[in-house]
Amino acid sequence: MQLNDPGLLRAQAYIDGQWLAADDGGSFDVTNPADGSRVGSVPDMGAAETRRAIAAADAALPAWRARTAKERAAILRRWYELILANQEDLAVLMSTEQGKPLAEARGEVVYGASFIEWFAEEGKRIYGDVIPSHGADKRIVVVKQAIGVVAAITPWNFPIAMITRKAGPALAAGCTMVIKPAEDTPLCALALAVLAERAGLPAGVLNIVTTNRAPEVGGELTANPVVRKLSFTGSTAVGKLLMRQCAGTVKKVALELGGNAPFIVFDDADLDAAVAGAMASKYRNAGQTCVCANRLLVQDGIYDAFAAKLAEAVARLKVGPGLSGEVQQGPLINADAVAKVEELLADAVDKGAQVLCGGKRHALGGNFYEPTIVTGVTAQMRVAREEIFGPVAPLFRFHSEEEAVRMANDTEFGLAAYFYARDIARVWRVAEALEYGIVGINEGIISTEVAPFGGVKESGIGREGSRYGIDDFVEIKYLCMGGI
Numbered sequence: 001m002q003l004n005d006p007g008l009l010r011a012q013a014y015i016d017g018q019w020l021a022a023d024d025g026g027s028f029d030v031t032n033p034a035d036g037s038r039v040g041s042v043p044d045m046g047a048a049e050t051r052r053a054i055a056a057a058d059a060a061l062p063a064w065r066a067r068t069a070k071e072r073a074a075i076l077r078r079w080y081e082l083i084l085a086n087q088e089d090l091a092v093l094m095s096t097e098q099g100k101p102l103a104e105a106r107g108e109v110v111y112g113a114s115f116i117e118w119f120a121e122e123g124k125r126i127y128g129d130v131i132p133s134h135g136a137d138k139r140i141v142v143v144k145q146a147i148g149v150v151a152a153i154t155p156w157n158f159p160i161a162m163i164t165r166k167a168g169p170a171l172a173a174g175c176t177m178v179i180k181p182a183e184d185t186p187l188c189a190l191a192l193a194v195l196a197e198r199a200g201l202p203a204g205v206l207n208i209v210t211t212n213r214a215p216e217v218g219g220e221l222t223a224n225p226v227v228r229k230l231s232f233t234g235s236t237a238v239g240k241l242l243m244r245q246c247a248g249t250v251k252k253v254a255l256e257l258g259g260n261a262p263f264i265v266f267d268d269a270d271l272d273a274a275v276a277g278a279m280a281s282k283y284r285n286a287g288q289t290c291v292c293a294n295r296l297l298v299q300d301g302i303y304d305a306f307a308a309k310l311a312e313a314v315a316r317l318k319v320g321p322g323l324s325g326e327v328q329q330g331p332l333i334n335a336d337a338v339a340k341v342e343e344l345l346a347d348a349v350d351k352g353a354q355v356l357c358g359g360k361r362h363a364l365g366g367n368f369y370e371p372t373i374v375t376g377v378t379a380q381m382r383v384a385r386e387e388i389f390g391p392v393a394p395l396f397r398f399h400s401e402e403e404a405v406r407m408a409n410d411t412e413f414g415l416a417a418y419f420y421a422r423d424i425a426r427v428w429r430v431a432e433a434l435e436y437g438i439v440g441i442n443e444g445i446i447s448t449e450v451a452p453f454g455g456v457k458e459s460g461i462g463r464e465g466s467r468y469g470i471d472d473f474v475e476i477k478y479l480c481m482g483g484i
């Protein structure tokens with residue numbers, strides 16, 4: 001891997017402004033999912049180092065919180081500009097450790113940086129209230145204050161954006177942080193810390209603890225009473241575990257968990273637009289996003305035409321290592337991910353689904369899997385209930401609007417949903433009936449820093465991005481002034 005600035009590739013973690021090895025010198029390798037080669041290695045830290053990172057964040061808190069929002073924004077703005085100035089290096093690093101096509105990685109760097117810019121500005125607008133009081137001699141004022149030390153645990157599918165989406169609002173609000181990046185993609189997190197340091201972020205404000213022992217570090221982050229909030233993005237199972245662990249010290253939790261996104265195509269949809277939306281929503285990042293279409297529900301009258309057009313588009317997808325040319329689908333993150341996709345597909349085929357295209361490991365070998373479409377999928381198959389997190393599009397058939405809505409809501413998840421329709425009354429009815437935090441209407445890509453991202457039901461708690469995103473990092477304090 002060739003970086004213009006080799007200083008972005010780190011082999012040490014970042015605690016209290018110091019680049020450090022693990023106490024016992026232990027480390028673990030980061031590999032390239034496209035070919036299994038070693039990209040680098042990072043410290044395998046445990047509870048003791050995590051405690052020190054929390055203590056550093058705690059020590060840095062009073063001075064950081066005391067700065068004006070404008071002073072914090074100036075540093076965040078520099079961080080934003082440095083991320084953009086290093087877009088190519090960050091994209092190459094991301095594609096190398098995570099596998100996504102370089103074009104997608106470049107896009108994620110811009111998307112990730114946007115949260116820093118956005119929240120640097122929003123931090124200046126954390127307004128309070130003056131409330132007409134309940135007594136003539138009293139005045140009521142509401143102020144919003146930084147919540148304190150925040151812990152963040154982040155996933156590998158968006159190695160930069162899932163960090164900046166938390167760090168942007170947390171730091172802008174005056175919080176300090178300890179971040180544990182995913183073990184598959186710690187290098188992007190460390191590169192972000194290099195740039196934060198260069199931007200002038202004071203020591204201790206942002207700490208990155210790398211580990212291959214997530215339960216141990218997560219245990220400390222959730223039990224330590226100094227941490228006032230946990231912000232987690234990852235699987236529902238781990239989110240539930242962390243929420244339970246946070247109960248002991250009554251931490252606030254923000255959870256962005258799994259999804260089971262329905263992508264509904266009604267008879268009156270613009271077919272080409274629906275196919276383009278499905279391609280973007282399903283195959284981006286090789287299907288490894290929590291808002292990827294997981295179930296394509298297609299109305300009877302348009303089902304065959306949609307399936308045929310989707311198959312044509314899928315046949316054009318170029319699969320290969322993320323860094324090699326005009327690739328549109330890279331490898332899956334690791335061997336377990338490929339095994340899971342294989343298992344889900346075998347279950348669907350066993351129960352009667354038909355493979356329209358793809359359906360097996362890719363000839364490139366390793367972690368590559370063919371872009372796949374299966375038709376005739378039913379509620380009895382595992383793909384109907386489980387998050388696929390791979391490039392497999394299962395097509396379900398429905399007949400009426402009521403049936404589509406019922407099928408779409410028949411899941412414990414509630415993150416993103418999509419539908420394509422042109423009848424305006426139907427658009428309103430369906431948008432209101434879907435039990436999801438995000439609804440894409442005639443649109444397959446819904447992520448942007450300006451809109452609130454988050455789920456209902458078992459998909460999570462809280463919203464990231466938009467003006468609502470900063471609420472998660474402040475506490476409301478009510479001042480009652482008497483004797484006036």
Ligand code: ADP
Nearest residue numbers: 153154155181182183214215218233234235238
């Ligand atoms: P995924 O299926 O996307 O890998 P995970 O929920 O396993 O989802 O991982 C998301 C993040 O949660 C990663 O940073 C991972 O290391 C972390 N993680 C996994 N298990 C635990 C745990 N028991 N405690 C704390 N963090 C965990």
